[in-house]
Amino acid sequence: MLRRLIIRDFVLVDRLELEFASGFGTLTGETGAGKSILVDALAFVLGERADASLIRSGSERAEISAEFDLQGSPMATDWLREHDLDSGDGLLLRRVLDANGRSRAYLNGSPVTVQQLREVAESLVDIHGQHAHQSLLRGDAQRALLDAHARLNPLLDEVSAAWRRWREARGLLDAAVGGAEALAQEREQLEWQVREVETLGFSPDEWESLNVEHKRLAHAASLVEGARFSLNILSEGDAACEEQVDTVASRIDGLADYDPALSEVAALLQSAQAELAEAVSALRRYADRVELDPQRLGEVERRIESVLGCARKFRSRPDELPALLARWQERQAVLAETADISALQARVAATRKQYEELARRLSRGRTKAAAALGVDVSRIMQQLALGGGRFEIGLVPVEAGTANGLEQVEFRIAGLAGSESRALAKVASGGELSRISLAIQVVTSQAASVPTLIFDEVDVGIGGGVAEVVGRLLRELGGERQVLCVTHLPQVAARANWQWQVVKSARDGQVRSRVVSLDADARVEEIARMLGGVEITAITRQHAREMLGIS
Numbered sequence: 001m002l003r004r005l006i007i008r009d010f011v012l013v014d015r016l017e018l019e020f021a022s023g024f025g026t027l028t029g030e031t032g033a034g035k036s037i038l039v040d041a042l043a044f045v046l047g048e049r050a051d052a053s054l055i056r057s058g059s060e061r062a063e064i065s066a067e068f069d070l071q072g073s074p075m076a077t078d079w080l081r082e083h084d085l086d087s088g089d090g091l092l093l094r095r096v097l098d099a100n101g102r103s104r105a106y107l108n109g110s111p112v113t114v115q116q117l118r119e120v121a122e123s124l125v126d127i128h129g130q131h132a133h134q135s136l137l138r139g140d141a142q143r144a145l146l147d148a149h150a151r152l153n154p155l156l157d158e159v160s161a162a163w164r165r166w167r168e169a170r171g172l173l174d175a176a177v178g179g180a181e182a183l184a185q186e187r188e189q190l191e192w193q194v195r196e197v198e199t200l201g202f203s204p205d206e207w208e209s210l211n212v213e214h215k216r217l218a219h220a221a222s223l224v225e226g227a228r229f230s231l232n233i234l235s236e237g238d239a240a241c242e243e244q245v246d247t248v249a250s251r252i253d254g255l256a257d258y259d260p261a262l263s264e265v266a267a268l269l270q271s272a273q274a275e276l277a278e279a280v281s282a283l284r285r286y287a288d289r290v291e292l293d294p295q296r297l298g299e300v301e302r303r304i305e306s307v308l309g310c311a312r313k314f315r316s317r318p319d320e321l322p323a324l325l326a327r328w329q330e331r332q333a334v335l336a337e338t339a340d341i342s343a344l345q346a347r348v349a350a351t352r353k354q355y356e357e358l359a360r361r362l363s364r365g366r367t368k369a370a371a372a373l374g375v376d377v378s379r380i381m382q383q384l385a386l387g388g389g390r391f392e393i394g395l396v397p398v399e400a401g402t403a404n405g406l407e408q409v410e411f412r413i414a415g416l417a418g419s420e421s422r423a424l425a426k427v428a429s430g431g432e433l434s435r436i437s438l439a440i441q442v443v444t445s446q447a448a449s450v451p452t453l454i455f456d457e458v459d460v461g462i463g464g465g466v467a468e469v470v471g472r473l474l475r476e477l478g479g480e481r482q483v484l485c486v487t488h489l490p491q492v493a494a495r496a497n498w499q500w501q502v503v504k505s506a507r508d509g510q511v512r513s514r515v516v517s518l519d520a521d522a523r524v525e526e527i528a529r530m531l532g533g534v535e536i537t538a539i540t541r542q543h544a545r546e547m548l549g550i551s
Contacts, residue, residue, distance in 0.1 A: 001451045001482040002125065004067040007041045009059035012504065012513040024478025026493040027486045027515070028526055029502030034513035035486045038502075039456045042066065043127055045095045047118035052101040057510065065094045068124055073451055075123035085110055091124075093117060126450040128441045128458050136411060136437055137425040143409035146393060149444045150369030152362060159358045160403040166351040172334070173344040187335045190328050193314070197325045200310050204322045210304055217297040220290060227287040235280045242276055249273055359406045366395055366409070373443065380439035380473070385466045386432065388415040391439070434460055442473050446480070453477065455485040459492055471495030490530035494547035499523050523548060 007016040012034045029035050044050050045064040055062045068091040070077050080086045085108050094106040095117065105117050136142060147156055216223070235242045249269040256262040311318045370393035377391040392414060395407040414421040416432065424436070438458050445453050459470050471492040477483050478497060487493055499518045504511060518526055524544045525536070532540035 001069050001072075002042075002066065003069050004065075005038070005042060005045075006063075006065040007038075008063040009056040010041050010044070010062045010064060011037050011054055011056060012511055013037060013041070014056060014059075014512055016513075016515060018500075018515060020482065020484075021498050022482050023497035024475050024483045024485070024495065025498040025500065026496040027484060027500045027502060028488070028493050028530060030504070031488070034504055035502045036456055037513055038515065039127065039129075039454055039486060042125065042454065044097070045093050045117070046121035046125055046127075047095075047105075047114050050097055050103060052097065052099050055097060055099060060099050062097045063094070065092065067092050073123060075449065076120055079120050079123065080108075083116070085112075091120075093121075123450060125452045125454060126445060127454040127456065128445075129456050136433070136440065139408055139410065142393075142411045142424075143404060145440070145444065146366060146369060146373065146409050149373060150365055152365045152369070155358065155362050155365065156404065159355065159362050159405055162351065162355040162358050163401065163403040166348070166355045169344070169348045169351045173341070173348050176341055176344055187332070190332050190335070194325065194328050194332065196313070197310065197321055197328075200306065200321070202307055202310070202318075202321050204319070207307065207319045210300060210307070214297070214300045214304060217293060217300060220292050220297075223290050224287060224292070227283055227290065231280065231283050231287065234276065234283070242280060245269065245273055245276060355401065356406075359401055362405045363395065363407060366405070366407070370395060370409075373440075376443045377436075377439045380442055381436065383469045383473070384435040384439055384462075385469075386416065386435055386439075389432075389436075390414040390421075391436065392421050394421075434458070435462060435466065438462070438470060438473075442477060445477060450481075452482045453484070455483070455487075457486050457488065459485075459487055459489050462489065464491075467491035468495075488530070490527045490544070490547065493523075493530060494527055494544075499526065501526050520548070520550060524550065 001022060002020045004020065005016075005018045007013045007018075009015075018038070027035050027038060040048075040054070041064050044054065044062075045066045068076070070080075070089050070091055076091065077086070080091065092106075092108055095103055095114075096105075097103045103114065105112050105114050107116065107120065136145075147153055232240075234240060249266065249272075252262055252269055253266045256266045307318045307321070311321055314321070314324060316324055374390075374392045378389070381389045381391060390413070392412040394410040394412050396410055397407050398405075411424040412421045413424055413427045413436065416427055424433070441455070441458060455474070459467065462470055467489045468491045470489070472495060474483055474485055474492065475495040475497075485492060485496070493499055501516045501518055501522070502513055503516055504513050506512075516522070524541055527544035527547055528536045528540040531543055
């Protein structure tokens, strides 16, 4: 579960440190105070996309840290162990956003990618945004929710991979049948191209070694002359410095007997003698080894010219020729398959069979999950003043299938506008859609393994007795998970185990938001404000106490 969230210079927040408790908590405050900033900050540290506009005005960067307790989170623990990021029962996520729009991410102090943040976050927090009901009108979102709820995503990945293999096999067969002449010409062209480069016998590291050898051979005379000149100065000339250093070293060594202060100088000169002798020896070996070899120089130059000529012919750099040859050989292998039509037909049949077997397994899983989800959501709908309404999930067959399986997923409602089952988008009004979305979120969250659930004003458009039901449902959910709800409804806030209030203030010409943890008396005042608006009376305070169960 989420233990601590630290926010620095994010939107309207300069610095904020929050300690989270278990159970059901709410975040309230006046409109425009910045209640959703906390949710946005958490989404950012969990890997959500972001840009520099999120940095507080006047600041150079924004920084968010989130600390989690991993007890009861085996999926996150396993992920950390697999990535060598395990640090016991705790997890610290940190993300920094610079003014140039670039962000850096850290996990337990180690740099990670934003994608890795998202991966581990999937098993830690589930955020339901205030516009979630709008996404439920899209078919892809409906399918994704059903598959995630039924834990079918691994099977869906297999289906998608099988569909791609089938499509590739069909593409090869179609090309072989419809473009036999063009394919034959391509095979012929590839044959001479491959033969040309293979005859060259050029290896990936040869180009660099050729250039190194050519440079050495082309400058052999200068190298020999330079080595001899250096030997003459260092050791073999009349005034060779090696002999002079020896003389100075002997003299200083003798004088050190009279003054120990010269001992350090003597030691340095002895070291210089040894290194100078080693350099002279190495130069002699080098001078004896280097010799003019015009014949080898000619061979290297001819080899370089042949490589350059081949590269120019195929409009490539010399060092790219081996990779080019590998690509041609791969393409040859593919074209060799197209020459055997019967083999291609067999491959199409086999990949299609594999796809259909996997897709039928996916369909069976969806059918079972759709029926159960329909019953559970319908039950919650009755508590949300949607009596008589029934939630159903239709699986509409798709001819030949797609990468997502053999059917489209369609959320349907019956009983609200007549008994006929119709698509969700065509039946529900805005308020009804919000309540149906909440019912779906409550049911799917109950079945999920994620320990922390965030609801960002998902109760918009709800009031009265329905709001009390929403508060009760979230309170029950808080008995199993850590739940935080950003809400404007006093009926929901009063059901919480704990409550925070967002307060906006102006200081030094800048607007800031802060979060205050409310004790019992402060909760009475906040609930009364939510009930009565600007003017709080004794009656609204008494009503607030009753809602909170305070005598």
